[in-house]
Amino acid sequence: MTELRKDPIIDNWVIISTERGRRPLDYKIKTGEKKKDSCVFCEGNEGETPPEIFAFRKKGTRENSPGWKVRVVSNKYPALKMEEKEAALEKAGMFWKMDGLGVHEVIIETPHHHKDFDNLSIDSIVLILKTYQQRYLDLSKDKRIKYILIFKNYGIDGGASLEHPHSQLIGTPIIPQRIKEELKGAKEYFDLNGRCIFCDCIKQEVKSKDRLIKETEKYVAISPFAARFPFETWILPK
Amino acid sequence: MTELRKDPIIDNWVIISTERGRRPLDYKIKTGEKKKDSCVFCEGNEGETPPEIFAFRKKGTRENSPGWKVRVVSNKYPALKMEEKEAALEKAGMFWKMDGLGVHEVIIETPHHHKDFDNLSIDSIVLILKTYQQRYLDLSKDKRIKYILIFKNYGIDGGASLEHPHSQLIGTPIIPQRIKEELKGAKEYFDLNGRCIFCDCIKQEVKSKDRLIKETEKYVAISPFAARFPFETWILPK
Numbered sequence: 001m002t003e004l005r006k007d008p009i010i011d012n013w014v015i016i017s018t019e020r021g022r023r024p025l026d027y028k029i030k031t032g033e034k035k036k037d038s039c040v041f042c043e044g045n046e047g048e049t050p051p052e053i054f055a056f057r058k059k060g061t062r063e064n065s066p067g068w069k070v071r072v073v074s075n076k077y078p079a080l081k082m083e084e085k086e087a088a089l090e091k092a093g094m095f096w097k098m099d100g101l102g103v104h105e106v107i108i109e110t111p112h113h114h115k116d117f118d119n120l121s122i123d124s125i126v127l128i129l130k131t132y133q134q135r136y137l138d139l140s141k142d143k144r145i146k147y148i149l150i151f152k153n154y155g156i157d158g159g160a161s162l163e164h165p166h167s168q169l170i171g172t173p174i175i176p177q178r179i180k181e182e183l184k185g186a187k188e189y190f191d192l193n194g195r196c197i198f199c200d201c202i203k204q205e206v207k208s209k210d211r212l213i214k215e216t217e218k219y220v221a222i223s224p225f226a227a228r229f230p231f232e233t234w235i236l237p238k
Numbered sequence: 239m240t241e242l243r244k245d246p247i248i249d250n251w252v253i254i255s256t257e258r259g260r261r262p263l264d265y266k267i268k269t270g271e272k273k274k275d276s277c278v279f280c281e282g283n284e285g286e287t288p289p290e291i292f293a294f295r296k297k298g299t300r301e302n303s304p305g306w307k308v309r310v311v312s313n314k315y316p317a318l319k320m321e322e323k324e325a326a327l328e329k330a331g332m333f334w335k336m337d338g339l340g341v342h343e344v345i346i347e348t349p350h351h352h353k354d355f356d357n358l359s360i361d362s363i364v365l366i367l368k369t370y371q372q373r374y375l376d377l378s379k380d381k382r383i384k385y386i387l388i389f390k391n392y393g394i395d396g397g398a399s400l401e402h403p404h405s406q407l408i409g410t411p412i413i414p415q416r417i418k419e420e421l422k423g424a425k426e427y428f429d430l431n432g433r434c435i436f437c438d439c440i441k442q443e444v445k446s447k448d449r450l451i452k453e454t455e456k457y458v459a460i461s462p463f464a465a466r467f468p469f470e471t472w473i474l475p476k
Contacts, residue, residue, distance in 0.1 A: 002316065002317065002318055002319060002338030002339055003336065003338045004325075004335060004336040004337070004410075004411065004412065005333065005334050005335045005336075006334040006335065006336075007300075007332070007334065008333055008334075009331060010415075011338075011415060012299075012415045013412050013414075013415070014316045014378060015318060015338060016315070016338070017318070017338065019315050019316045020315050020316075020352065021313035021317065022319055023314070023399055024399065024400070025399045025400075026272075026274060026277070026399065026400050027273075027393075027394035027398070027399070027401075028273070033294075034264075035265075036264060037266060039264070047290045047318065048435070053431075068270065076259060076261070077257050077258050077261035078240065078255070078257065078258075079258055080240055080251045080255070081240060086408045087242075092463075093442045093446065093465045094246060094438055094439070095244065095246055095442075095464075096243070096244040096246075097241050097242060097243045097244065098241065098242040098243075098244075099241055099242070100239075100240030100241045100242055100253060100254070100255065104280075136273075155265075156265035161261055161262065161263045161265070162262070162263075162264050163264040163265075163321070172253075173242065174242065174251050176251075177248075177250045177251070179248060180249075193412055200332055201332070204331045204332055204333075206352060208331065216460060217346055225330075225333045
């Protein structure tokens with residue numbers, strides 16, 4: 001089966017081709033085996049990272065020392081950095097540029113090098129999500145930050161450069177193009193239909209069950225109609 | 239140095255961060271060493287591919303037999319397929335879809351498994367480019383095809399699944415979103431300034447030489463101002 005599907009929110013078509021998955025592969029897929037046993041993100045090596053911004057810790061332990069459960073530090077090799085000024089547009093001939101003002105943080109998800117997300121307890125995962133929330137709310141107060149993205153690269157094929165379980169937060173002085181398109185698409189749908197496009201999506205997916213992964217009291221997890229890659233999953237609040 | 243740069247043509251900002259390149263890497267980068275010595279794309283195995291669509295051949299050799307220099311066949315695992323009908327929009331609840339009508343071809347660049355692009359003679363490369371041109375012109379006649387993309391994935395990290403030197407051609411029944419944005423951006427620039435944005439880019443890059451890679455009588459090669467990845471290169475006709 002091969003068909004084109006339009007993303008319901010933005011004006012983007014995706015080729016859905018089940019036959020492509022059956023093609024042979026000359027190259028070997030690498031396993032996720034880890035090479036190291038400890039690293040700068042491990043418990044005991046707190047002095048080797050930039051200072052702690054936030055942490056969930058065992059009672060009585062001091063910051064930048066062992067005893068933490070989840071720990072947030074600045075990215076040592078940041079894509080963006082905060083400085084004491086406003087982001088100003090600057091012209092370079094016919095081009096426009098801007099200082100790379102923003103934040104780039106690393107959320108170290110566990111003190112243990114080998115405890116990947118799928119090996120963590122529910123309680124540990126709750127702490128990671130609460131950390132995301134804390135950092136999001138705190139950074140939202142800075143008016144220079146227009147957008148916050150929290151993401152997790154897993155393995156070298158996922159863009160990770162370090163093995164230790166971690167996620168990242170990036171706060172940018174502009175709203176990314178795709179997000180602007182989503183906002184625009186959602187607004188246009190609302191203006192046309194008088195209804196929220198995400199609510200309509202949820203209604204259709206829950207009814208048809210074709211792409212419904214999980215439904216709970218407050219959330220649904222779906223595989224979107226115009227998924228851009230295998231296993232793309234959206235978690236939406238009801 | 240970290241700064242944000244706006245793509246001059248579309249409304250997209252890119253983070254340019256030289257510090258990111260210095261970050262350590264736990265994972266080993268794989269070499270491009272080939273595992274096989276021959277495959278379905280090699281000379282002598284013509285019967286194992288779909289039938290030949292086009293080829294540059296030595297005089298007196300028959301199609302689907304040895305003696306070719308560059309050879310084009312349908313992709314055996316196509317993302318899109320042509321059928322005897324028009325691409326029609328279809329509704330699936332609140333979603334829109336369309337038959338995956340189009341073409342997906344493989345350009346086998348050389349009969350030799352180990353002759354990568356950088357090992358080919360200028361004459362061989364000219365034949366590959368002429369093949370691109372032939373297929374492009376031929377497929378342009380089909381009104382159902384709205385856009386043709388010719389691309390080359392190299393190595394597993396580049397998205398290739400087969401080792402043998404090859405490129406691909408895809409013809410789609412819709413114009414991809416990014417191309418629509420480029421057309422829109424270029425038109426808006428022209429309406430505003432009365433000049434072509436690509437000509438203005440070339441003028442600035444040739445003058446400043448900051449991002450000029452090569453200039454010939456008819457072409458320039460530049461690294462674009464808002465490059466999205468290292469070594470992104472644009473070849474533009476003057």
